[in-house]
Amino acid sequence: MLHFYLKIMVVFLLSCAAVAQDDAHALFSYNIHKNIKTYIKEANAAYERGDDKLGKKLFDSLIHNSLIGTKFDNFSFHRINKRRLFLNKIKKPVYLLTYSSWCLTSNGEISALNKLAKKYGKNIQIVVVFWNRKEEIKKIASQFNDPIEVCYAHETYNKDDYLVSTLKHTLGIPTTFLIDEGMNLIDIRRGGINLGDKMSYDQSFSLNYERFYEGISPLITNEDGFKNKEGISK
Template sequence: MNKSLLYLVTLLFPLFLFSQSDSLSLNDTTQFSNAIRINLSKYKLESAHAYRTGDIERGKFLFDSLVQYRLAGTKFDNFTLKRINKSKVGKSKIELADIKKPIVFITYASWCVTTQGEIPAINKLAQKYGKDVQFVVLFWDRKHDIKKIAKKFSSRVMVCYAHESYKNDSRTVGILKHTLGLPTTFFLDENLKVSDIKRAGVQVSLQKGDYQKGYALNYNAFLEGMVPFLLNKELAKEMLVIK
């Protein structure tokens, strides 16, 4: 286990155990789409008021509370996504349940500017941990609008797209884009259970040209959400050694 991962494990492991035991007992059998539907109206009302009055911290608190107490531990819907490029076996679509390993699922749009160092950080993590975790990026755009930006991602990152005008995309758009908005990152375990949900990219202002700081902040932000998956992998290895 490398030093940066070990540090995050040491820092977050007690919190991870507490939050998982608390949220899973409440939401273990709940479908994500049902949970977001039940809780969305109140969240949107309170969140809109917070941002309208300039209370940014309150808005962030409401989002984090919604995730921690209502969405973490729910079962993510098995969405079928269209890939920008076909897989090695020639398939242009993928069901999330077919991935069979933890997923870092990020939603963007071609007109949504990523923060400095964000895509390189994703690419580096995908290359480093690709055997254990699958990165999936979903753009809320038509196919021809994302071809250029899709080339910026590593081949280890699965780039997909969905749009209101495409047949069969309305449910995916309604549940994900029109609820928590974008950019958003969903951390899903190998059984599609929601471990955490965060806003994609670092949520701090960066000076123009401050690439290294942006890269480091983005790298650590995504890695933090991956810790439970990587920790479980390391623990599984340890158990095999003990046996």
């Protein structure tokens, strides 16, 4: 009888291990680290040849064939004067933007994001993460409205190394992640808008508003507010 129960226990433990392995393989972090080296090698070769079209095709292939549909990791980020923010504690879709202080922001960009956060904050959570130390982002963080969670992470900080290597050192800066309320990754968008030196504030605001609006749209569970878009005003 004891031998029988031992056999059952072994089968149970093996089943649990298989489930845990399947869960790990479903994670965004597993799939990005599994595929990123091949992508970087092939994309770099394409761009060195001047084949931008192939470079974009390779990026789209990585995103759509390997990453979309994965389960986004429960990463946590430092917040200024608050406890760490854990993604799985946010019970609504997340629009996660990653920046570094030296690449942000174009004129009107923060204002456009603030307006959208105020308008759709009940439906989604906007999270902005800077790959910087705390003292480097205090000033710029104060420009974001309260509905936006402004966070930071740096490889020299405790617990941030894997986070930085997974989100920053793979797809670059800036990158945006669209995550639904079940922590499923539904899209990744890279880059911003190259506005040039002569772009007025009004033009910049409008272009950035449209860009952010387009990104936020798929995350809204109740899309009624998107059927008849109101005019853009500052």
